Amino acid sequence: MIYLIVSAISLALMVTVYRITLSRTTFHGFNRFVLLATLALAAVIPVMHFKSISNRASAPINYMLSEIMVYADGSSGVNPMQATESGSSISMASVITVVYLVGLILCLLKIAIGILSSEIICHRRSRMLADGSRLVITERNYAPFSWRNCIVISRKDYESNGAMIIAHEQAHVHHHHSFDLILAQLFCAVQWFNPAAWMLRRSLMEVHEFEADAQVLEDGFDGRRYQICLVRAALQGSFATTTNNFSNCSTKKRIVMMNRHSTNPWARLRVLLMLPVVALSVIVASACKQDTNSEMNLNSQNASPSSVFVDIQECEECETEEADSTDEVFMVIEQQPEFPGGEEAMFEYLRSNLQYPEKCKENKIQGRVLVAFVINKDGKIVEPEVVKSAGPEGVELDVEALRVVSEMPAWTPGKQMGKAVRVRYTIPVVFKL
Numbered sequence: 001m002i003y004l005i006v007s008a009i010s011l012a013l014m015v016t017v018y019r020i021t022l023s024r025t026t027f028h029g030f031n032r033f034v035l036l037a038t039l040a041l042a043a044v045i046p047v048m049h050f051k052s053i054s055n056r057a058s059a060p061i062n063y064m065l066s067e068i069m070v071y072a073d074g075s076s077g078v079n080p081m082q083a084t085e086s087g088s089s090i091s092m093a094s095v096i097t098v099v100y101l102v103g104l105i106l107c108l109l110k111i112a113i114g115i116l117s118s119e120i121i122c123h124r125r126s127r128m129l130a131d132g133s134r135l136v137i138t139e140r141n142y143a144p145f146s147w148r149n150c151i152v153i154s155r156k157d158y159e160s161n162g163a164m165i166i167a168h169e170q171a172h173v174h175h176h177h178s179f180d181l182i183l184a185q186l187f188c189a190v191q192w193f194n195p196a197a198w199m200l201r202r203s204l205m206e207v208h209e210f211e212a213d214a215q216v217l218e219d220g221f222d223g224r225r226y227q228i229c230l231v232r233a234a235l236q237g238s239f240a241t242t243t244n245n246f247s248n249c250s251t252k253k254r255i256v257m258m259n260r261h262s263t264n265p266w267a268r269l270r271v272l273l274m275l276p277v278v279a280l281s282v283i284v285a286s287a288c289k290q291d292t293n294s295e296m297n298l299n300s301q302n303a304s305p306s307s308v309f310v311d312i313q314e315c316e317e318c319e320t321e322e323a324d325s326t327d328e329v330f331m332v333i334e335q336q337p338e339f340p341g342g343e344e345a346m347f348e349y350l351r352s353n354l355q356y357p358e359k360c361k362e363n364k365i366q367g368r369v370l371v372a373f374v375i376n377k378d379g380k381i382v383e384p385e386v387v388k389s390a391g392p393e394g395v396e397l398d399v400e401a402l403r404v405v406s407e408m409p410a411w412t413p414g415k416q417m418g419k420a421v422r423v424r425y426t427i428p429v430v431f432k433l
Contacts, residue, residue: 028210165229366432
């Protein structure tokens with residue numbers, strides 16, 4: 001999901017710059033290259049920063065769906081609401097995933113149906129043209145379209161304006177526009193929720209039509225007659241959206257573009273305005289990476305009552321090195337460390353030893369404390385620290401939680417590749433009146 005969001009932001013920024021700076025120029029081939037490069041960059045930029053995150057996300061994380069509760073009356077226990085809240089959170093994540101996958105599958109089905117329909121009609125009786133493309137004449141009143149090296153045209157259009165229309169569709173075939181459309185539509189399927197993806201697809205289709213129109217005029221056809229042909233074609237029914245359709249693009253835009261004077265060649269330098277946008281996209285990706293690291297390191301800070309969890313830290317290089325050759329603190333490992341007697345014994349130890357500070361009872365102070373610590377290679381607790389305080393008035397609560405965690409007995413150390421390693425844990429303790 002992080003990859004999709006960063007990719008969507010990058011794409012939106014770059015498409016916006018393209019629409020402002022280049023969309024009205026006559027550099028049709030150049031603009032096509034820019035749009036395809038934009039698509040590629042939007043796909044690649046997040047990957048540059050999220051390889052390690054994707055590796056971590058697939059690693060097993062040991063969640064214990066409880067937190068330690070310490071009450072002012074001297075009782076203690078494990079919060080029974082945590083499992084319910086966690087379950088709710090997991091359910092919401094599942095709903096989001098299902099909604100995304102349904103949208104993705106529907107988009108892919110639409111693409112598949114379009115391709116299949118195009119292939120079926122293109123495999124009807126056809127004849128080879130001089131340029132190597134194939135011509136299919138149909139009795140149906142479809143607007144002319146091309147798919148790969150096949151041109152489909154109704155008999156009515158063939159008899160009235162066949163030469164112009166075929167010249168237009170041959171331009172699509174020669175420039176391999178069908179492959180651009182497949183790529184753009186697959187990208188739209190992956191980012192069906194992102195309006196910028198559909199805007200890029202639309203811009204690419206416009207450039208295809210501008211490029212084909214320019215080719216028709218270069219071939220010597222009468223511009224006025226060709227424009228009238230476009231207007232008539234706009235009134236006909238189109239075929240599959242996967243194809244290069246003769247009436248795909250706004251007729252008005254195409255006529256305006258055909259009558260526009262050639263843009264100054266130096267205007268191509270406007271593409272340099274993309275560079276700051278690409279740099280900003282890289283910064284966004286990097287920032288999201290850091291935010292994800294922070295969220296993973298302090299997950300319980302922003303969540304509703306959280307569980308004891310093994311956090312995640314970048315250690316891509318560590319996976320290929322021997323575990324005992326570094327003091328790296330691991331978050332996800334092959335064999336997790338274990339409190340003597342297991343999780344229940346750890347909860348019992350905490351319940352038995354945590355005491356509600358008298359001063360906080362008197363002043364009606366309560367709060368939630370997160371204590372992080374490292375389980376050393378010999379199982380001892382080292383580097384305990386409060387990563388989320390109960391607040392300025394609840395210093396005694398912080399001190400009490402830190403004291404009890406610091407005095408925990410030695411754990412069975414965690415292991416990576418058969419070697420004992422240092423592992424970081426975070427424990428939530430709730431003091432409640």
